[in-house]
Amino acid sequence: MKRREQQSQANLYDSLEAWTSGNLKNQESKTVLITGAYSGIGYFTALALVKAGAHVLIAGRNSEKLDKAASDIRGVATMGSVETMLVDLASLESIRNFADAFLERHASLDVLINNAGIMMPPESLTEDGFESQFGVNFVGPFALTGLLYSALTRTPGSRVVTLSSIAHRGAHIDFDNLKLEKPYDPRREYYQSKLANIIFALELGRRAETKGDGILSVACHPGFTKTNLQRHVDPAILEKMVFMEAWQGSLPTIIAATGEDVKQGDYYGPDGPKEMGGFPALGVIDNAALNIDVAAKLWELGQEATGVVFP
Numbered sequence: 001m002k003r004r005e006q007q008s009q010a011n012l013y014d015s016l017e018a019w020t021s022g023n024l025k026n027q028e029s030k031t032v033l034i035t036g037a038y039s040g041i042g043y044f045t046a047l048a049l050v051k052a053g054a055h056v057l058i059a060g061r062n063s064e065k066l067d068k069a070a071s072d073i074r075g076v077a078t079m080g081s082v083e084t085m086l087v088d089l090a091s092l093e094s095i096r097n098f099a100d101a102f103l104e105r106h107a108s109l110d111v112l113i114n115n116a117g118i119m120m121p122p123e124s125l126t127e128d129g130f131e132s133q134f135g136v137n138f139v140g141p142f143a144l145t146g147l148l149y150s151a152l153t154r155t156p157g158s159r160v161v162t163l164s165s166i167a168h169r170g171a172h173i174d175f176d177n178l179k180l181e182k183p184y185d186p187r188r189e190y191y192q193s194k195l196a197n198i199i200f201a202l203e204l205g206r207r208a209e210t211k212g213d214g215i216l217s218v219a220c221h222p223g224f225t226k227t228n229l230q231r232h233v234d235p236a237i238l239e240k241m242v243f244m245e246a247w248q249g250s251l252p253t254i255i256a257a258t259g260e261d262v263k264q265g266d267y268y269g270p271d272g273p274k275e276m277g278g279f280p281a282l283g284v285i286d287n288a289a290l291n292i293d294v295a296a297k298l299w300e301l302g303q304e305a306t307g308v309v310f311p
């Protein structure tokens with residue numbers, strides 16, 4: 001999708017329904033897994049895909065919130081179907097159990113959307129000893145993708161979509177500070193995890209391409225979108241910021257997951273100034289995300305940390 005064409009259409013849309021009617025094709029027969037999909041961007045992505053006919057599995061760590069989201073979606077969607085499953089991305093054991101259960105139930109997986117994430121929480125470690133943002137935002141999705149890789153390769157035209165952020169720009173991966181070895185800086189650690197996300201998406205695509213595995217790996221980001229993600233941010237700071245609604249913030253993900261023109265290694269975000277708001281277009285990838293030596297080192301770390309070796 002070309003940035004300029006899309007900008008000229010921007011004012012035509014005022015709801016998820018208005019946007020999807022012209023931009024989202026029928027998704028019947030597709031199985032889509034979305035992590036963190038009972039709120040924010042994940043919820044609206046799930047809603048749009050179910051309405052378009054897909055079978056969407058929403059995965060999260062709270063069963064009541066999963067049930068409520070599934071019931072809300074079923075209440076408005078006339079096509080498609082929703083399934084729920086528990087997974088805690090801060091626990092490799094939970095991810096392994098989830099993947100086993102998923103593979104028992106499903107032979108194929110058309111789209112995996114690594115959406116779940118946390119931002120600037122109080123200092124803590126995951127169950128496996130990683131700084132929580134690096135652990136939940138990168139280590140968990142790395143393991144999940146690797147464990148479901150067989151289902152992706154079995155499914156013609158499959159995709160992995162990974163949520164990054166504008167925050168990846170200017171960040172760097174400090175391999176000596178992934179387990180809170182240094183004093184905690186919540187913002188720096190968030191930026192680092194989101195850089196890891198886009199590096200992962202690009203490296204996954206390169207590896208799948210080299211091996212001829214037929215998987216498209218795409219990154220995306222939602223600009224500034226008002227969601228629960230900002231729960232740890234000072235309200236006085238939030239008041240001064242301009243946010244999109246969650247339905248609009250979900251659009252780059254929806255395009256990344258379904259767009260027919262999407263290519264290996266694409267990165268979608270909003271088309272407005274500094275990619276903070278607007279409608280889906282190709283975004284700017286920071287040079288730090290294009291460093292293949294860092295990508296190789298991060299991949300190695302992911303495999304060692306999780307014990308998950310991509311086939």
Ligand SMILES: NC(=O)c1ccc[n+]([C@@H]2O[C@H](COP(=O)([O-])OP(=O)(O)OC[C@H]3O[C@@H](n4cnc5c(N)ncnc54)[C@H](OP(=O)(O)O)[C@@H]3O)[C@@H](O)[C@H]2O)c1
Nearest residue numbers: 036039040041088089090115116117165224225227228229
């Ligand atoms: N909103 C923005 O402006 C913005 C900007 C750039 C990037 N992003 C990215 O967009 C993605 C979606 O975030 P959002 O804005 O939609 O925020 P959100 O509404 O808070 O959604 C995040 C989801 O991830 C889930 N999650 C958190 N920790 C988890 C864990 N350990 N295991 C399983 N699920 C977990 C959350 O569940 P709980 O409610 O149980 O915590 C929630 O459902 C994130 O990757 C975020 O980094 C957002």
